[in-house]
Amino acid sequence: MATALTDPEVRQFVEKSEDFFPQDGSNLSIDQQRTLYDRLCAAFGAPLPDRLTVHDLTLADRPARHYQPDVVRTTAHLLFFHGGGFVVGGIKSHDSICAELAVAASMNVFALDYRLAPEHRHPAAFEDALGAYLSLRQENPVIVAGDSAGGNLAAAVALAARDCELPATGQLLIYPTLGGEALAASNREEAAAPLLTSQDMQFYQKVRSDEPPPYDDKFFAPLAETDYGGLPRAVLFAAEIDPLRDEAVLYAERLQDAGVPTKLHRETQLVHGYLRARGMSWRAADSFKRMVEALRWLSEESPL
Template sequence: MKPDYDTLIDPATWAFIRATDAAYPPDTATLSIADQRAIYDRMCRAFHRGYPPGVTANDRPFGGVPCRHYPGSDATVIYFHGGGFVVGGLHSHDDICAEIRATCGFHVVSVDYRLCPEHPHPAAFHDALAATRAISATLSHPILLVGDSAGGNLAAATAHATRGEALGVAGQILIYPGLGGNKDTGSYLTHATAPMLTRDDVLFYASIRHAGTEPAPDPSFVPLCDHDFNGLPPTLAIAAECDPLADDASTYAARIIAAGGKAHAVTEPGLVHGYLRARHSVPRAKASFARITAAITAFAAGEWPYGDRS
């Protein structure tokens, strides 16, 4: 049965969707890559809320990867931005990172990984690894891996690849991540035509990422295909209810729990893909952002705020 988005999505979120569509039309994925990036950057700038008082930033490389560092203390958040591995960069999630810095007080480093199609997989993954290792060697421990959408994929892939390394990773927070779930079942079908992101969009960006030739099952590409979920850091996986990617978060958390690890999944009711940009205008998004920063703070302190493992 097709979801009734008029009922599921509240008026504040609909206003956010309309504002986004006005700046980033739903057919943008059919345009050239250069046009997509320009439109996405303008849209993100339209939602940019500036820096909270006392927050500064400087651009510097880590591990040869361009990054933006928001200086803090005590711990370090490594942030991987969303954008389908095609759009986005240091500017698109600038104010989000600044607000994480202001709320948690920690160092925040946003990673400007290489984008597709110019740099197909595994370029972004290699950048994520190089930056994470260099940041861990330079800034305060513990380390928190955080990412939204495509960035959630990179955060998880990095966590899988660096198990056993002494990087000080204390947790990962994955925000409406695309982790490689079955695109022919569950939320991929139920929310195939959701506002903000459709199943067709997911397939389009996936095809660009692997340059037309899908690689063999590889957790650096799709973390859900890993056969080993042992040894992963405490995880919060957050989904937007009205999103074809929604099931990936809960499926991933369940695999960590089944392996004896700590994971907690949240599906945010009535929210849509990309809702971080609505954290100042939509109460549900504001509450979710508070959940994210609370998890970052708790994981950095070695705390597990969710009772038992789940």
């Protein structure tokens, strides 16, 4: 049964979001989706915090952005992959999010502009993400993180990094898509959820890959992995009203079963994309604070 959205602040966030990107947005052309998504993200953007230096660079031949706070309390770097269904978004779409994480967690944050589908199908985005990770990992421990599609890339990089014996320090996965649509009850229960539907997800998975989507490829669908041992500790955030909710739950359970220290936050009354709501919803703001606490735990600076 679908969960009723009753929180007035979250409902206001959904309504404002749909003013910029309609509920059936996946039916638009790719160019239209990118234009509307950029406008949506700009509408929820916030001024960058003080005590921060920002500069652009390249990581593994891809554009990236470095957020360096005045106070850095850990040698670990955060490598953040943006959401957007592997089709929309970029550095600008998550600019203020990455900046706020850098200052609040007192750590260096790097955001990657990976190649997008359909111009660049899988494994292009994964290869960009892994290349950026390996570049940073040469000098510093690295925590991988991302929201939605970015959460998928973070989990895939964590798997690949373990396999090549250059393990990540941690993984922060925010309402990730992990390739478990057939397993996740929420894919049916929340099929018509606001801001992301199950139909939207089917569209993005098809655009991302040559049909049929390779759900047996763990770097496309991390839930296809059969051995989760040796992965870095993880913190996952699942939005209650989201078809992807139970993919995060399943992944957390598999990590825990493999002995990986894992924390799962099930965020009541929140919807997919709620990071953008942190300035207008106390629930989203509270969840963002827990993400900062998670980064401190993942970098081994304080208990969670």
